[in-house]
Amino acid sequence: MDTLLTCVQCGHPHPVPIKRPLRPLRYSCRSCGALYRPGPAPSASAGAGPPELPAPPEPVADDPLAAYLPGRMVRWVREEAGPEPVPEAPDRATLAGWYKDFDALTAAARTSPEARARFDRLSEIPLDQLPAKPPAFSKVCAALHATCYDTRLAVARLGGQDEPFVLERVTHLRRWLATAGRSTTWPEAPQAAEPAREAVEGLLTLPASFTTEQVRTLFTALFGVDKGPSLPGVRDRFGDERIQRALLTYLETGDRPLRRLVRDELDAR
Incomplete structure (x- = not known):
């Protein structure tokens, strides 16, 4: 079968040529009536099949x-x-x-x-x-x-x-x-000195803006470190109400529930 003349729509191999003066030759399919021009001549490598695709990368899931x-x-x-x-x-x-x-x-x-x-x-x-x-x-x-x-x-x-x-x-x-x-990670940093009780009490109502010292006090009371997280990050992560409850817990028992939560989540990976 001449693939140059085969109907591009239905594959019928015997079209009718349509010759027009000064116009490119076209064909009409005897079977479905489609009009089309002959395809380009195949290249020398056309018989070799489609180009070989590169092999996919080696899987690494077990690495x-x-x-x-x-x-x-x-x-x-x-x-x-x-x-x-x-x-x-x-x-x-x-x-x-x-x-x-x-x-x-x-x-x-x-x-x-x-x-x-x-x-x-x-x-x-x-x-x-x-x-x-x-x-x-x-x-x-x-x-x-x-x-x-x-x-x-x-x-x-x-x-x-x-x-x-x-x-x-x-x-x-x-x-x-x-x-x-x-x-x-900052939970693994050496523990900072305990903050003054009155400084922590002053944060039970979180200020509209924090001084550098207030940020240190907050982080030390919540996490036992004076640097590592960011103030916006802590507030976005836990919310002000939860932070205030954690400060009260620290004042009452010395426990740091938010520090424990961060460590537990890292342990869970």
């Missing part, structure tokens, strides 16, 4: 690093390391370096054919679907510290129109903070 990195980054880390061992519980400097260097590769892939070829081989997500400038490792960690490690609030704080990929990064780095990076 320990998949807890802290998306699949494309896991493959890149393993490829970069070659036969050398890779820490399965990376420290802050190592993990921050991986994120920084992979973000650099992603940026380079937008202009460099070599970087693009490597990226396409490693990534399960097309380059044009990824944000041009994802939030940096340090910025994501800062948002998590500020919001008492609340994923939703951290994503909202980072903002932007690339929420699925911001969420992906926040989720991975929160898991790292809850496990391998736990020593870098």
Whole structure:
């Protein structure tokens, strides 16, 4: 069968030619009546079938690093390391370096054919679907510290129109903070000196604006640390009424229920 003449609508192989002066040749299908022009001549490689698609990236779900990195980054880390061992519980400097260097590769892939070829081989997500400038490792960690490690609030704080990929990064780095990076979280910091009782009592009615000293008093009474979260993050996370109840509990018993809650949530990962 001549594929140049086969009806494009029903596949019938014997059309009727329609010749018109000074006009391109067209055909009419004897079966369905469709009008069409002959298709282009096949190329020399037409008989070879459709072009071969690249193989999908190797799955990484069972890789320990998949807890802290998306699949494309896991493959890149393993490829970069070659036969050398890779820490399965990376420290802050190592993990921050991986994120920084992979973000650099992603940026380079937008202009460099070599970087693009490597990226396409490693990534399960097309380059044009990824944000041009994802939030940096340090910025994501800062948002998590500020919001008492609340994923939703951290994503909202980072903002932007690339929420699925911001969420992906926040989720991975929160898991790292809850496990391998736990020593870098503020609940693990040395406990601060106890605040003066009268200073805590002065916060039972939360002021419209806080002095630096009042913020320290609040954090120390609630969490046992004088820095780490942010005041807006704490208020968004727990609400003023819950904060006031926690301050009363601290004054009455010395217990810190919100600190315990933050630690328990990190333990749950």
